[in-house]
Amino acid sequence: MKLLSAIPFATTALALAVLTFAAPAPAADTVDPVKDATAFRKFFTDKFPKVKLEDFVNGPYSMNEDLHKQWEEKEQFPPYEFSLEMGKEMFTKPFKNGKSYEDCFPNKGIGVRQNYPAFDEKEGKVVTLELALNRCREANGEPAFSYVRDEMAALTAYMAFTSRGKPMDIKIPNDPRALEAYEKGKEYFYTRRGQLNFSCATCHVQSPGERIRAEVLAPALGILNAMPIYRSEWNGMGTTSRRFTTCNSQIRGVPLTPQDDEYRNVEYYLSYVSNGLPISGPGARP
Amino acid sequence: MASTIRVRATSNGDITEVQALIQHPMDSGFVKDAKGEIIPPHFIQQLTFEYDGRNVFAADWGGGVSRDPYVKFAFKGGKKGDDLKISWVDNKGATDTTTAKIQ
Amino acid sequence: MNMLKSVLISVLLLAGSAGAFAASEDDYKAAYAAAEAANKEAANLRNQWTTTAATLAAAKKSADAGDFDKATAAAKEAEALAKASSFQATSEKTRWKDLEIR
Numbered sequence: 001m002k003l004l005s006a007i008p009f010a011t012t013a014l015a016l017a018v019l020t021f022a023a024p025a026p027a028a029d030t031v032d033p034v035k036d037a038t039a040f041r042k043f044f045t046d047k048f049p050k051v052k053l054e055d056f057v058n059g060p061y062s063m064n065e066d067l068h069k070q071w072e073e074k075e076q077f078p079p080y081e082f083s084l085e086m087g088k089e090m091f092t093k094p095f096k097n098g099k100s101y102e103d104c105f106p107n108k109g110i111g112v113r114q115n116y117p118a119f120d121e122k123e124g125k126v127v128t129l130e131l132a133l134n135r136c137r138e139a140n141g142e143p144a145f146s147y148v149r150d151e152m153a154a155l156t157a158y159m160a161f162t163s164r165g166k167p168m169d170i171k172i173p174n175d176p177r178a179l180e181a182y183e184k185g186k187e188y189f190y191t192r193r194g195q196l197n198f199s200c201a202t203c204h205v206q207s208p209g210e211r212i213r214a215e216v217l218a219p220a221l222g223i224l225n226a227m228p229i230y231r232s233e234w235n236g237m238g239t240t241s242r243r244f245t246t247c248n249s250q251i252r253g254v255p256l257t258p259q260d261d262e263y264r265n266v267e268y269y270l271s272y273v274s275n276g277l278p279i280s281g282p283g284a285r286p
Numbered sequence: 287m288a289s290t291i292r293v294r295a296t297s298n299g300d301i302t303e304v305q306a307l308i309q310h311p312m313d314s315g316f317v318k319d320a321k322g323e324i325i326p327p328h329f330i331q332q333l334t335f336e337y338d339g340r341n342v343f344a345a346d347w348g349g350g351v352s353r354d355p356y357v358k359f360a361f362k363g364g365k366k367g368d369d370l371k372i373s374w375v376d377n378k379g380a381t382d383t384t385t386a387k388i389q
Numbered sequence: 390m391n392m393l394k395s396v397l398i399s400v401l402l403l404a405g406s407a408g409a410f411a412a413s414e415d416d417y418k419a420a421y422a423a424a425e426a427a428n429k430e431a432a433n434l435r436n437q438w439t440t441t442a443a444t445l446a447a448a449k450k451s452a453d454a455g456d457f458d459k460a461t462a463a464a465k466e467a468e469a470l471a472k473a474s475s476f477q478a479t480s481e482k483t484r485w486k487d488l489e490i491r
Contacts, residue, residue, distance in 0.1 A: 035488075038488050039491055043490045086483050170429050186489070187485055190485040190486070190488040190489050191481045191485040192481050192484070192485070192488075193436055193477065193478075193481070194438060194439075195438045195439070195440050195470070195473075195474070197477065199485070199488060201488045201489075201490075202488075205488065205490060206488075210441050245439065249439055252439045253436065253437070253438060253439065254437035254439055254442065256440065258434065262435065
């Protein structure tokens with residue numbers, strides 16, 4: 001009696017043991033951004049063989065021919081023009097203490113957007129362009145701008161414009177903290193959140209070119225290259241921070257505070273895997 | 287003060303194509319602000335493009351047109367170097383006008 | 390027969406009135422506190438849902454209006470939502486790799 005009942009138990013135990021040892025090892029524990037970026041790019045070029053690599057930065061327009069035509073026309077007289085002009089004015093105007101943004105950035109802030117976000121080894125964290133701009137303001141006795149309103153959008157629009165065409169060039173220094181920030185950014189990108197249980201990847205990796213309600217979804221490759229963007233939906237210009245927070249609330253997740261670590265890290269990750277693709281900002285989107 | 291109207295008109299000898307981008311809030315009067323109060327209506331009501339003393343394009347707008355409206359149209363005629371005059375009047379009585387040369 | 394009828398009726402009436410367990414203000418307060426605690430845990434996991442906050446607000450609104458049945462029900466729903474959001478955050482710590490492009 002005891003032996004008979006022991007056999008199924010043993011079989012089960014054996015089966016479990018086999019499964020445990022036969023189970024595939026979890027994905028490589030070493031962080032390899034170069035490998036990630038190659039795989040990331042290949043995923044999208046394989047999925048959309050007719051799209052030229054540099055066109056991925058045009059988001060939904062690279063996914064839909066009709067939208068592309070309308071967008072090309074609009075680019076002759078782009079809706080972000082007013083914001084861009086305002087940004088140029090703001091950027092060149094000195095602070096009350098006589099200094100200006102030019103003193104905070106390499107090359108006076110011209111043609112440097114493609115280097116952001118950057119890992120700050122002194123601070124041990126990722127610094128985004130928006131964060132750098134506000135730190136510049138505060139260091140010079142000026143109040144910080146909201147990360148989601150027009151002024152920050154105008155400033156980043158101007159800086160993006162001076163870098164137009166330059167390839168995204170994000171560096172990950174040989175520092176375990178930088179690798180960790182990159183990896184955390186990657187984790188954020190693929191983690192599902194909100195009551196709708198969407199991750200960034202749900203829309204931008206699984207469904208680019210398809211529609212969510214009336215909008216055509218952009219591919220994740222090059223998705224930040226056009227920032228900041230004039231969105232018709234917003235009837236105005238919006239920053240990367242604005243897009244992150246609104247994406248969160250759209251899937252019924254309470255947004256974090258702009259420039260929280262998670263946002264800085266995901267911007268780092270997304271920008272890095274889009275290295276080589278041209279800066280196309282400021283952009284226009286539906 | 288800088289004009290609120292950006293315009294580009296190009297003629298191919300036969301037809302002149304015009305594009306204009308106008309800076310204006312175009313508040314419909316139906317949208318509420320963050321405090322829950324209605325943003326009062328503030329939109330362009332009349333828009334005219336004048337060439338050679340006559341209107342080649344005229345629009346009567348309401349609150350349904352979005353902020354910073356973009357207009358594109360073509361008209362027969364129009365010579366390179368000639369003037370094209372654009373004017374608008376909004377519901378508050380404000381106006382702006384600009385003149386561009388057809389390229 | 391009449392006696393039986395009146396007893397039957399009174400029993401039925403008694404049953405009817407005691408059918409729905411009426412929530413008291415204390416019930417609501419306990420449920421709300423539990424929901425808030427669960428939502429706080431979700432906040433620590435950096436994964437609150439907007440619907441949790443909205444349901445909590447609805448619970449409070451019902452309570453202020455004196456409808457503790459509705460308020461308690463909403464508070465219990467908010468707690469469930471908050472717990473679900475915490476579960477999501479915890480399980481996603483490993484599940485996210487399923488979506489990763491390799």
